[in-house]
Amino acid sequence: MNRPNYFNVIEERLNLLAERIKSRGRLNMLEFNIHAESFYQHFLNELYGWVVLNENEIKQNAEAIDLVDHTNKLILQxxxxxxxxxIQSSLSKDSIxxxxxxxxxxxxxxxxxxxxxxxxxxxxxxxxxNPASDIIDKNSILSKIRGLNINDQERIYKFVKKELVNEIDPLKLESxxxxxxxxLSKEDWNKQEPVGEVNSFEIDRKISHNILNSSKILIDDYSLHYSRxxxxYTVFDIQGSNKSKSVLSTIRQxxxxxxVDFSDDKLFFEIISRIQEKVLNSSNYTTIPFDELELCINILVVDAFIRCKIFENPKDYNYATS
Structure with a gap:
């Protein structure tokens, strides 16, 4: 079920943002508040369907007002x-x-x-x-998100994930x-085809050949984890587990x-979705945060792409084996 996964990521990142604001505030480091205000401007538009603008960009240091929505006639601090x-100070300003x-x-x-x-x-x-309905905080926001339909919840999840990026911990990522x-290596596949040598190749030419316009962003971002x-794979294979063969064969199958039914970018993203679903439904699944799982699946699929296990290679394609 994706609903709790979407909510967990949103809740985690909004809580982290709040804690960082409080922590930096105690150190009198207030520049972070400006970035948070900008985030909330766009976040509230996504969540409530508002059209709020930053009043401070229009009128420097607007008293009592940070954001304004002239369409829905809202002013926000x-x-x-x-x-x-x-609140009392804001409501008392003459500018209001x-x-x-x-x-x-x-x-x-x-x-x-x-x-x-x-x-x-x-x-x-x-x-x-009206204080009861016109005061918004993190908890009221999360309560609203929890009640959204799955499509809207996914939209908010994607927005928050893009805006509030978690730094990658290399040790945690490897684990x-x-x-x-x-x-993936424990999945039972009766007809696993042999996986040959790892290939390095001109990634950009293969991307163009397969018309992977949107997927190129993921491939560019995650190809740097190839050596990781x-x-x-090498550690596992030295132990005799041969996990690289099993994982790559799973993705290739x-x-x-x-x-048969997909091509181009749709095929690339559908592979990610199916592998993710396979992991979540596996009896061997050891729970990790959903966004971290998603990151790992993206990296594994990009890695399979680099190793020439998925998608077609261009004609007369030159590559080196290692």
Whole structure:
């Protein structure tokens, strides 16, 4: 089931962002807040279907207002501080009178706001504001995401994953790759074709030959892990496990089955999807975070592409064996 996997990644990265904002705030390092404000501008648009713009880009240091949505008539303040005094100060600014007919929303990007919603605040200019519904925090955001349909949840997952990138821990990556390789190697395949020598070749020419326009991004990103995968394969094979043969044959067989119905980029991404599904459904699966599993599968499929185990090679293709 992808729904809990999507939610887990979103929840993990929003919590990490909040903790980093709080931690850096204690060190008086506030430049991170600017980047967080920019993230939330686009994130809220994705999540709620708003059309918020950064008011500070239009009007330098706009008082009490960070984001504005003229389409839905919303003004938003994005803050790492969640306090009654912060909201009270914003609602009291004279500049807010310029937004008659708008609704004020307070977005707490670092701290829970459950208690804040119970507060009664003064609203001298009478702008629309209901603390119970117009105060947004991480928990209310996650609650909304949890209730989304699977397609919308996947869309938010992809956005958050792209915007809030986790740095790759090389040691953890190697361990997870080994786990995935071990899972695939234990699958029972009756007709495994022999896997020959590892080939190095002109990757770009093969990408062009197979019309892999979108897939090129993944291949470029993950081809740098070729030597890491090769090292893991070598260690396993020295032990007599012959896992490289089993893993590469698994990926190649999925490619052979899928190429009947798919081609180009659709074929590449369908291979990734099927291998991912095979791992998740395996009785040998050792749980790792979903986004880390996805990363490992991407690397393994790109590695199989580099080793000439999937997709066609160009005519008169020159390669070296190692």
């Amino acid at each position: 994005v803050s790492a501080t969640a306090s009654k005094q912060k 009178k310029n937004y008659k007919g708008y609704t004020f929303k307070f977005v707490s990007i670092a701290r829970d706001a459950d208690e804040l919603r119970k507060e009664t605040v003064k609203n001298p200019h009478g702008i629309a504001f 997870n790759l080994a786990t995935v390789i071990n899972i 995968v090769d090292k893991i 999925e490619y052979a089955k899928l190429k």
